[in-house]
Amino acid sequence: MGRYIAKRIGLMVLTLFVILTLGFIVIRLMPGSPFDDPNYSAEMIRMLEEKHHLHESIPRQYLTYLKGIFTEGYWGVSLNLEPMTPVWQVIGRRIPVTLTINFLSLLIALPLGLLAGTWAALYRNQWPDHLISLLTVLFISVPSFVMASLLQYFLGFKGGLFPLIYDPAGSEATRLASLVMPVLALSVHPIAMICRHLRGELGENMQAAYMITAQAKGLSLRKAVLRHAFRNSLIPVMHIIVPLFTNILAGSLVIERIFGIPGVGGLLTRSINAKDHWLTVTVLIFYAAIHVVTVLITDISYGLIDPRIRLGGGRHDT
């Protein structure tokens, strides 16, 4: 197991390195300079570019960049959005709110998904099952940003229940209230995924021989399901939780924009548009790192539970 994990971590670092390199090259090949500002004179632009080594050849810049990262842990500074602030500081300030909405969504999705999945399995092929199946397909196929628009219009604007846009200057209570709709929009998809998975797993486990034994010994179907089948079904369902988190994180790229939340999500678009090169690369690395780490956790947890599985990967991402 130790060797397996070491190998996987090695591969992970390699993947991140590949992404770093690809990201750097692509972003430096983009036409235009981060200092394309009509207020700057040509002389000023030249000076600024020289200061940030942007006038050198791309391979040379790449080597300087790598050297900075590996010898000093220096990832560069923001060029445009928050000039001269180290990029990780720019991102770091935005991580808490992003993680808050992501974890809250998962926290809400988990019990609701489990509840709905169990209910559907208990009443297989009766109306609760049909209703839940319908909702599941609806929730899986309607994208989170469409949900967000609908929530924003009907609950926020028409209903007046929650603030439409996040107000960073507002009080604690209003800020919390303005997180309700983004969290709801993000949790819709994971609820449906958890529910569908659990229903499938429970359905299979309910056919198992031990369920017949349990019922023969006098347990009601409901009790047998909750005490026995539910526990056995939980393990495979837990495996989709980690990939779901990556999924929610990708979704929040858009959801944060819709609700004006000052998280990491909006940074990608803004830094690309502003040609804030080092910031873009670092945001990409941030997302890639979370992705590969979650895949690693999933794979290791698979391996721990079932030693026969030593390969595979998270395939549930956006």
Place this chain on the structure above:
Amino acid sequence: MILKALWQKKASRGAAILLLLLGLMALLGPALSPYSYKEQLKNGEGEILSHMPPKIPALRFLGIAQGRSTLTDRRLDYLEDESRYPAGSVLEVQNRRVSESGLAYGDVVVDYYRYMKVEEGRSFWFGTDQLGRDLWTRLWRGARISLLMAFLAVAIDLLIGISYGALAGYFGGKTDLILMRIGEVIQSIPNVILCTLLILLMGRGIAAMILALALRNWVETARLSRAQFLRYKNREFVTAAQALGVGDGRMIFRHILPNAMGPLITSATLAVPGAIFMESFLSFIGLGIPAPEPSVGTLLSDAQSFLQTQPHQVLLPAAVIALLMLSFHFLANGLRDAFDKKEEAES
């Protein structure tokens, strides 16, 4: 037989009919309206008709989409002024109130078409956007382009995925190992990042979008195709064909593939809404196809900032995206069941 099984299920029949309707509208919708998707519409005086409300004369009996608009906080003493409110444009005044300075204010419901001096008889069924472009034309043209991009992306995905998986599965051994490892490396890069980088590299555009949508999906198709080939390559009919001297290429495409298509078709049907989703997603983070060409994703994301004043501009593309995705999902579910049944019947 597959089509018959599909037709018998209510959900997939509904989905198929809905898809046909949406497809038909995507094809014909733009031609039904006299306006182009990029022309900025103007009234007789050359003013741009920005944010016109929807007006569908045929729906008069329902009282909706009649081109009305509410102008909030207007001074009521101007109501008689025909240079501000052309004759017949004021329909109703709500929330009459008097300000501190003693002036009468209110919310004025107007016939926005008269208010903007639009010639009688001209109507924009879904209204116009901020730049005064007809939204009916743009919405259906956007649906057409989104569908086109999704279909082309899935076609590329299938073409590469099936052949790649076929090679891996049919030949097995080292070929299989190397091909699948390459696939794993590609899959370890998050899709959003791969798409972002590709679009940045190629520049925003329809071709870049199609490639971005197909860029990673084909690996999943390749996996599936490989699994199918592994399943079929040791069947009797393959051995028989081999004994008759059928070559590898012919074996893969003429003998095994037709048998292995079922799950691949289902997965392709599911990949279409996936591509539509991804296209809208990328539009939202600013990587969508460039203006003036519309897609459902760019329409939705552009309208987002006018949600409060122009909700229909958000709700219409949102509905089209949701309906497209829903019906493709139901269709795929139906296909899966139909293929499962067919397999059961054969084995």
